[in-house]
Amino acid sequence: MKSGESASKFALLGVLSLKPASGYDIKQFVQGSIGHFWSESYGRIYPLLKELADEGLIVQQRGTKASGRSERQVYAITVAGEMALRQWLEHSPRNESPRSELLLKLFFCDHVAPEASAQHVREKKQLEEKHIAIYEQTARHIQQRYPAHPGLPYWLMTLNFGRHRSQALVAWCDETLATLSQLEKKQAKEKTKAKTKAKTKRGTV
Amino acid sequence: MKSGESASKFALLGVLSLKPASGYDIKQFVQGSIGHFWSESYGRIYPLLKELADEGLIVQQRGTKASGRSERQVYAITVAGEMALRQWLEHSPRNESPRSELLLKLFFCDHVAPEASAQHVREKKQLEEKHIAIYEQTARHIQQRYPAHPGLPYWLMTLNFGRHRSQALVAWCDETLATLSQLEKKQAKEKTKAKTKAKTKRGTV
DNA sequence: TTTCTCATGTAAGCAGTTACATGATTTC
DNA sequence: GAAATCATGTAACTGCTTACATGAGAAA
Structure with a gap:
């Protein structure tokens, strides 16, 4: 083969x-x-x-x-x-082709309200937090069940990979949510301003 | 559609x-x-x-x-x-199916010498470090070129995602390489022990 | 003149998911 | 007796990559 x-x-x-x-x-x-x-x-x-x-x-x-x-x-x-x-x-593993629908949506999301994207990010955060819990639970479980198995260190490595990755993504979610809420505030302000302006205009005409 | x-x-x-x-x-x-x-x-x-x-x-x-x-x-x-x-x-993005050939190889790698896996991990680390450099460079570039574009904050979010992810993976690579070299030392010791034992046996026969 | 980049498209094929068909055994 | 689980398999379909065919203009 x-x-x-x-x-x-x-x-x-x-x-x-x-x-x-x-x-x-x-x-x-x-x-x-x-x-x-x-x-x-x-x-x-x-x-x-x-x-x-x-x-x-x-x-x-x-x-x-x-x-x-x-x-x-x-x-x-x-x-x-x-x-x-x-x-x-x-043999060296082939590098996986990177395809993230979440990032694709985020990249083009200035077409919709920041709140929609924020929702996606919140869901992502929840998912990753769930993953972290599972990784930790699984690690504990297999350490107890197969303390002497020669494969154990390698199994733990893969779990650790997931842990690192998920923790980083949770941190990113937090940063991103903060940025998104700032953007929302800014947009709301601009809208108010525009309205005020329009009113003033109407008032003066 | x-x-x-x-x-x-x-x-x-x-x-x-x-x-x-x-x-x-x-x-x-x-x-x-x-x-x-x-x-x-x-x-x-x-x-x-x-x-x-x-x-x-x-x-x-x-x-x-x-x-x-x-x-x-x-x-x-x-x-x-x-x-x-x-x-x-x-719409909520569909969650991507997780398929990592690197982790697959790592999971089953007690069939081969730790050094082979270490090589894969080192390559992964190099790749992620290269990615980090690209992300930072790109971020600087688009901030300069499109400082006022409404899409800019979102583009930066996707780059930030990559940065977080890659940094976490580099950290994982370091941890994993340390563990692998420990495993290798341990295996080498066991081999030596086995050899000494064999020699002693031969000597006494 | 040959090679590179620009540019559009098709065909073949692989990889992978989903739905479906079937049927036994266990559990409620 | 109904529902859940065990268990194997096939067929249809989708998604995606790769290779191929074609040809023009630019650069070397």
């Missing part, structure tokens, strides 16, 4: 490198453990699992009807799969 | 709300002015311009052969377009 290929494949490979899992399990894991910086949908997971199996990077385990429910298709990583994963891990 | 539609359309509309432009101009503007949080490709721009024109949100200006080069198709926003833009601006 070429390292230029979609990161999704390697994400699945990474999850399977921890322990064998089904498509369903993978989805759960991604949502629960790396959900703050990654996502996968069933629509991709199941086809990709087949491709990975065709390439010999994972194998389907047999006899895994598990809890007696509908057939669970459990996959495990192969030695070839581990090699491919390691190779990919060593 | 429904507000649920792709933000790309509104991005074009936003650019055209500043002044009439061709597809080529739009691309230049996006790269130069909002490139730190948005991107558009020709492959989207030209078809979208046609769609916007069909919807009556923009109109093609005639007689714009401009510099005598090949035909420039210059578009201008209509009143309907301005209304659609305003409506979109007031």
